[in-house]
Amino acid sequence: MAGVEFSRVRKEFGGFTAIEALDLRIEEGEFVSLLGPSGCGKTTTLRMLAGLEFPTAGEIRIGERVVNDVPPGQRDIAMVFQSYALYPHMTVRRNMEYPLRKRGLPAAERQASVLMAAEMLQLTELLDRKPRQLSGGQQQRVALGRALVRDPQVFLFDEPLSNLDAKLRGHMRAELVELHARLGRTMVYVTHDQLEAMTMSDRIAIILAGELQQFAPPQEVYRAPANRFVAGFIGMPSMNLVDGRLAHGSGSWQFMAPGIALPVPALAETAVAGEACLGVRPEHVHIGAGELQGRVQLVEQTGHENIVVLAVAGGIRLTCRTPASMIPRMGDTVDFRIDSERVHVFAPGDTGPRLNLPA
Amino acid sequence: MMRRILFNLSVWSAVLIVAFPLFWMVVTSLKPQVELWARPPALLPLEPTLEHYLTLLRDTSFLVYFRNSVLLSTATTLLVIGVAALGAYSLVRFRYRGRESLAMLVLFTYLLPSVILILPLYLMMVKLGLANTLVSLVLAYTTFALPYALWLLRSFMAGIPEDLESAALVDGATRLGAFRDVILPQLLPGIISTALFTFILSWNEYLFALVLVNSDATRPLTTGVMNMLISSFNIEWSMLMAASVMMSLPLIIAFSLLQKYLTRGFGAGAVKG
Ligand SMILES: Nc1ncnc2c1ncn2[C@@H]1O[C@H](COP(=O)(O)OP(=O)(O)OP(=O)(O)O)[C@@H](O)[C@H]1O
Ligand SMILES: [Mg+2]
Numbered sequence: 001m002a003g004v005e006f007s008r009v010r011k012e013f014g015g016f017t018a019i020e021a022l023d024l025r026i027e028e029g030e031f032v033s034l035l036g037p038s039g040c041g042k043t044t045t046l047r048m049l050a051g052l053e054f055p056t057a058g059e060i061r062i063g064e065r066v067v068n069d070v071p072p073g074q075r076d077i078a079m080v081f082q083s084y085a086l087y088p089h090m091t092v093r094r095n096m097e098y099p100l101r102k103r104g105l106p107a108a109e110r111q112a113s114v115l116m117a118a119e120m121l122q123l124t125e126l127l128d129r130k131p132r133q134l135s136g137g138q139q140q141r142v143a144l145g146r147a148l149v150r151d152p153q154v155f156l157f158d159e160p161l162s163n164l165d166a167k168l169r170g171h172m173r174a175e176l177v178e179l180h181a182r183l184g185r186t187m188v189y190v191t192h193d194q195l196e197a198m199t200m201s202d203r204i205a206i207i208l209a210g211e212l213q214q215f216a217p218p219q220e221v222y223r224a225p226a227n228r229f230v231a232g233f234i235g236m237p238s239m240n241l242v243d244g245r246l247a248h249g250s251g252s253w254q255f256m257a258p259g260i261a262l263p264v265p266a267l268a269e270t271a272v273a274g275e276a277c278l279g280v281r282p283e284h285v286h287i288g289a290g291e292l293q294g295r296v297q298l299v300e301q302t303g304h305e306n307i308v309v310l311a312v313a314g315g316i317r318l319t320c321r322t323p324a325s326m327i328p329r330m331g332d333t334v335d336f337r338i339d340s341e342r343v344h345v346f347a348p349g350d351t352g353p354r355l356n357l358p359a
Numbered sequence: 360m361m362r363r364i365l366f367n368l369s370v371w372s373a374v375l376i377v378a379f380p381l382f383w384m385v386v387t388s389l390k391p392q393v394e395l396w397a398r399p400p401a402l403l404p405l406e407p408t409l410e411h412y413l414t415l416l417r418d419t420s421f422l423v424y425f426r427n428s429v430l431l432s433t434a435t436t437l438l439v440i441g442v443a444a445l446g447a448y449s450l451v452r453f454r455y456r457g458r459e460s461l462a463m464l465v466l467f468t469y470l471l472p473s474v475i476l477i478l479p480l481y482l483m484m485v486k487l488g489l490a491n492t493l494v495s496l497v498l499a500y501t502t503f504a505l506p507y508a509l510w511l512l513r514s515f516m517a518g519i520p521e522d523l524e525s526a527a528l529v530d531g532a533t534r535l536g537a538f539r540d541v542i543l544p545q546l547l548p549g550i551i552s553t554a555l556f557t558f559i560l561s562w563n564e565y566l567f568a569l570v571l572v573n574s575d576a577t578r579p580l581t582t583g584v585m586n587m588l589i590s591s592f593n594i595e596w597s598m599l600m601a602a603s604v605m606m607s608l609p610l611i612i613a614f615s616l617l618q619k620y621l622t623r624g625f626g627a628g629a630v631k632g
Contacts, residue, residue: 047525050525050529051528051529052525052528052529071528071533072525072528072529073528073529073530073531073532073533074531077529078529078530079525079526079529081522081525081526082522083520083522085520085522085523085525085526087523087526087527087540087541087544088523088545089544089545098527098530098540099530099531102530102531102532102536103531146526146530
């Protein structure tokens, strides 16, 4: 069993810096997602861990071993590619056998491992087909099978579910979680789908432009985002972010923006008066009563709830969630209230750090 | 219906036009000497004979030339494919300064007419002590087949997803092993068509062979047959045709064996998305 550690890892492509200085410590047996927008360096990070790219600087460890100079085949890892990368000229059986063959296992052992993995993934019927004779979901399972056969220390996944339809994706999410529980191996999972990251991970590493923004369990990332980027990135519909000012008066802090004035509790020592950003989750805006007013601009009914967009003064828009039974009329002006115990305050800037203590 | 008939007619006439010289070559090679100049010419020989073939095989150096051509073309093809496959791999997989310009530069050789290259090449071969050997021809043919082969294989190689190789590396293969187990099988159709192209080019080459070798022991078929059957005074038509038939046979056989590779699609469905 082995964890994974990146220390001060830097990666440049020519003159372009893809990863600035990554520090990340993944514990033994942990399921960690690397989450971030397209081009932020998730794949690059994973490929460095696999040994397919070499870091420009810094150190990567798997277990106790520094692996910077260890070729991919000797790192005791398995990787599932977004494209599946099944060998087209080999049958499913040969595909799954390949890593064992390369390790010089005798034929009988190879057969046993392949059969076991095939059974686990319901591939037994398909063993003698070529990859092109399989559906996307079946190909995905073969790719998974090829990783499973040899019980590596660390599993790497690069968006393995992104080519599947929504239903199959949900099913495979559950399968992977179960697999992780059963094998107890360290798994590093790259995705740009926050739902996948939230539902599967022990911890999520959120990356923006090659820099780690937050590394924490899903609940914490949601409840106490470390900065403005994380706040806006996690959650569907996303958090309302309102630019305004912080003011200090008579021992308490106030946030002010056009049409909004709100006391904010528990600010950190570092907070200063001036520009700031208020973050409010849609579920913490309550329509019905309160001292604030807004005009109903849009109502989306999803079935189990409604998403309502309110236009407040100064061009500010707030998204809120209401129960399914409560359907405001478009164009009406309604009273609403913001749950000031649950708001987030950030310093100005795209990645302005969090200023208040988590509720 | 009408259109189909018209289409078939035009296709068949095209086939006939192309095939007729071949047919005439075979027919002429089977005619006894007396029938050659008969007027009007007979479509089929009245008394078909194999005497020309027998004479060629028994009384001339035809078989030596044939052996030379086979050796020469096979060696050239192997050398060109070996170098071009590795070169194409490097041009596609590794990133280094001047990679694109290098690929362009390679094609530049085709801008020079080969007549200009022949003399320096000949002098070089003399200096290397290779004058008048098959090796000198192999090297010369390689110089003009390699650039094209490199580009052909490069485009085939570029169509092979890099993930396949990455997967093989993670699965425990060395770079060479990944190349052999995963890249090469994917590249096979490309290699076969490139090999065929190179083989035909070497098999039919005339100019370099004329200049670089001039002894009967080292002449390939093209210059050998020319030398033997065509003189300023006379052309041995029926022998020439018999020689031509035997020269075409290897190519025809190779084509019919490899046809399915030439037309087969490449690793479809290997990679999703
Ligand atoms: N081989 C390369 N040469 C040059 N730049 C590269 C190379 N590979 C990646 N990059 C750059 O590094 C950055 C990170 O790329 P990476 O593939 O890691 O992104 P990603 O987070 O996986 O994105 P996606 O979600 O789209 O897959 C990108 O800006 C990309 O353009
Ligand atoms: Mg990626």
